Amino acid sequence: MTAALQIDDVHKWFGNHHVLDGFSLRVEPGEVVGLLGPNGCGKSTVLNIVCKLLSYDAGQVRLMGEPLNELRYRARGLVGLCTQHCALYPDLLPAENLHFFARLYGLSDAQRKQRVAELMRRFELENFASTQVGQLSGGWQQRLHLAVSLIHRPKLLVLDEPTAAVDIEARMDLWRLIEGLRDSGTSILLTSHHLAEAERLCSRVALMRSGRVVADGSVPELLTRIPGQAVAKVQSEDKEAIIQRALELGWPVRQHANQMRLLLPHHLSLREIVDALEGAQVSAVSVQPVTLEDAYLELMSDSSA
């Protein structure tokens, strides 16, 4: 099957800075792929290349099977972009913004009216039909922003931290809308710093570091790459003793930002953990099954203890 997006061994330099170093990624039709990584790892560069805002120096990018470089303006009709900053016209009404962008994409009058009405209904914007966009709350603006990015029925939707600038309630609403898009078969490439967002929305996650993908798979697949099934977060004044005892028990220890994480072979109760650590002084401990956050820290870290 032809991939919605196929990126093969792409390199990009900004001067002497090698921003993308053999980056490869594939998004199948109807798949939601999360691209996760720290700031500066090259995520935005990838998205800008896919949206034709940036050229690349080597490698190949294909959209719906066609080389991106040969698509020219046509590529813009295949991709929809929604960023965290709501880039719309604040003095216009929601439908006026939608109509404006629909005309830029060349929708006929009949198509445009039908599509705008459909999106106003789908994104529940009808109650704000006579409110200027600048007067809407951040969450509703972002909702409209998402609707605008879908006006031309793109084959690939690119979401660049779409919920980063909204409150929790609006985030939940946007997640629900994105889930709806996913369920209706839209191919989505999403970047986010909210691992819970990626875990909830993405069918596959690619972890990126220093301009390349270091791990790629579904969330359950990535979780199997952690040497443990549960993680105990421990606070203690006597870290050395905890580490010593954990290693004796065969529990890998990870330290991230002053937090000690013990990877357990299976779920244990708090009492069992404290008992197993014997004499080591524990001031606080919590335990939970491994999550994408643990996989992220494990697979992105250079310094596993």
Place this chain on the structure above:
Amino acid sequence: MHAGHLLWVQTLAVAQRLLLEQWRQKRGLIFWAVFPSTMMLLFGLVYAHNDSMKAGLDAAAAGILVGAALFFSCLGGTVAVIAAERERGTLPRLLTTPLHPAAYFLGVVIAQLLLALMQVVMLYSIALLIGVQYHGSLFLGGLILLLSVFSYVGMGFFLGARFARRSEEVVVALSAIGVPLLVLGGTFFPLEIMPQGMQAVAQINPMLHMNQAFKGVAAYGMGFNELRFELTFLFVFCGLSLALGIQSYQHLLGVYKSK
């Protein structure tokens, strides 16, 4: 959709959006109307007060229209449009759509032309009420106004794309550049009362030639032959200004694309 048709649809979409935004910005619209109208009325009162100056009112009205009203409306308006697109982040958003740069440029030109037409109708309605007379060819006057608007929009793209990153900077930039140009363009005082040095400098000010050309037609009924130099200057300046505007806009798009 055929490429030419799409370009036209996009051009109209941009023009319509800009006009709609202008309409919604009520305060801006009030200032847009009040500033030149007040100038016209004040000049009318001053000239009407003194019988020996009444003849100069026709020239003053032409100067206010070309030198002040269209300058702030078309040049200032274009700079403000570009600055707002940059500030709101809509410029990179537009770059992700199939919007052709020429369609954007033409859309701004059409919107500014319509706004300029409204200014002309509004100001000349007031001018006629206070006794101003239009003496020359309507076609020639229209041509000069058209060249002036194109020149202002071209310069607006140049200033907006190269310098104005934020809306607040637009007012400062316009005041810093505009007021000296207005004074040296003979908008407020006739060139003859200026010192020789200033008169020489004023000759390279395009606004002087716009003013002189339109005053020549509107106030003194001059024709093509009498205004040959001004018209040639205006044609050349209009071409240069549009080329500079297009080049600056393309430069701006290039900057966003390489970010």
